[in-house]
Amino acid sequence: MRTLEVCFSPAMLPYYDLEGKVVVVIDVFRASSTICVALANGVKEIIPVRDIEEARGYRDKGFLVAAERHGEMVDGFILGNSPLSFVGEQFSGQSVVLTTSNCTQAIHDVKEAHSIYIGSFGNLDLIAAHLLSMKEDVLLLCAGWRNKYNMEDTIFAGALIDILMPHFQMECDAALTSWHLYNMAKGNISEFLKSSSHAQRLRHLRIGADIEYCLTPNIAEVVPLFNGYSIMPV
Numbered sequence: 138m139r140t141l142e143v144c145f146s147p148a149m150l151p152y153y154d155l156e157g158k159v160v161v162v163i164d165v166f167r168a169s170s171t172i173c174v175a176l177a178n179g180v181k182e183i184i185p186v187r188d189i190e191e192a193r194g195y196r197d198k199g200f201l202v203a204a205e206r207h208g209e210m211v212d213g214f215i216l217g218n219s220p221l222s223f224v225g226e227q228f229s230g231q232s233v234v235l236t237t238s239n240c241t242q243a244i245h246d247v248k249e250a251h252s253i254y255i256g257s258f259g260n261l262d263l264i265a266a267h268l269l270s271m272k273e274d275v276l277l278l279c280a281g282w283r284n285k286y287n288m289e290d291t292i293f294a295g296a297l298i299d300i301l302m303p304h305f306q307m308e309c310d311a312a313l314t315s316w317h318l319y320n321m322a323k324g325n326i327s328e329f330l331k332s333s334s335h336a337q338r339l340r341h342l343r344i345g346a347d348i349e350y351c352l353t354p355n356i357a358e359v360v361p362l363f364n365g366y367s368i369m370p371v
Contacts, residue, residue, distance in 0.1 A: 140274040141305035143294045143312040147243045148284035159273045160250040161264065161297070162363075163257070164280035165289040166339060167218050168240030170257040170351040171203075172368055174220040177259070177357035179229030182367035185241035186234060195234040202234040208338050211236075219347050220259070220357075232367070239280040244363055247278060255368060258293060259357030265300040267360045267371065275305065277312070288318070288333045289351075292326060295319025326352050 144153055163169055172183050186192050189204060189211060196202040196214065203216035210217030218237050235241055247253055251273050256264045268275055277297060279290035295315035298307075307313060322329035327349060330336045336348055350356075360371040 138306040139272070139304070140309075141277070141298065141301060141307050141312055142275070142309040143277045143279065143291075143298075143315050145279050145286045145291065145311055146281040146284050147239075147246050147278065148281075150246055150278070153276060155247055155250040155276065157251050157273060159252050159254065159268065159271055159275045160247045161254045161256040161268070161275065161277050162240060162243050162247065162280060163277060163290045163293050164237070164240035164243070165257060165293050165351050166336070167220060167347055167351055168205075168235070168237040168280070169255045170259055170357075171218055171220040171223060172235070172240075172255050172361055173257045173259040173357035173359055175223035175228065175233060176361050176368070176370050177359040178223050179226050180223065180233050181230050182232050182369045183361070184232060184234045184367045185244045185363070186236045187242050187245055189236060192234055192236040200234045201228065201231055203236075205237045207238060208344070219344065220350055221347060239282060243278060243280040244368075248365065250276070253363040255361040255363070256293065256297060257357065258296070258352055258354045260359055260361075261293075261296060261354045262300075263355070263358050263360055265297055268297075268301060269304055275301070277315075282334065289330055289336070291315045292319050292322050292330070296323070
């Protein structure tokens with residue numbers, strides 16, 4: 138039977154073997170949610186880049202670039218990291234370059250994996266169904282916050298595990314912890330996360346609407362796959 142593991146932070150990746158594994162990168166607040174919403178609304182591809190300088194290079198070549206650091210849009214760019222910016226078809230057919238505080242770095246950190254997908258509450262059921270159709274072992278990577286643990290990514294990992302559990306072997310305490318945390322929170326995830334560090338950070342920046350949107354299940358029915366250069370729907 139296939140195995141299912143959870144890595145709570147990119148800083149812990151050296152303790153995991155990525156060879157032959159499917160990795161799902163999770164950044165609920167907000168990059169993985171933004172990626173799913175953008176692709177579901179017709180964006181052609183998302184090009185994830187690690188740093189601001191590389192993003193500026195793409196911008197100077199005429200690309201549409203979204204850039205975020207510390208939860209805020211970076212000066213000199215017209216988009217940040219809000220999924221609400223991509224609701225509608227205003228960017229349909231376009232390539233979007235994205236750099237964020239956590240998720241885009243995490244994607245590049247696992248480039249040696251068999252395949253890399255993006256998971257969010259917005260595509261929960263669809264990404265789960267896709268993983269069930271595959272044969273490889275799975276690692277759920279929580280992007281966290283500056284290599285630290287956060288709750289929302291763990292809760293989403295638990296929601297995914299809740300669907301996948303009967304079909305996988307789990308000898309991973311991080312996976313079991315994620316599942317137990319999700320079962321504690323699932324009655325009202327927004328309320329459960331009210332005092333979490335990232336939720337407080339976003340509310341302080343007056344972007345609390347993003348929180349509720351990022352926690353809404355199955356509003357972005359797409360399975361995003363990173364091909365080594367860009368993220369596109371399967």
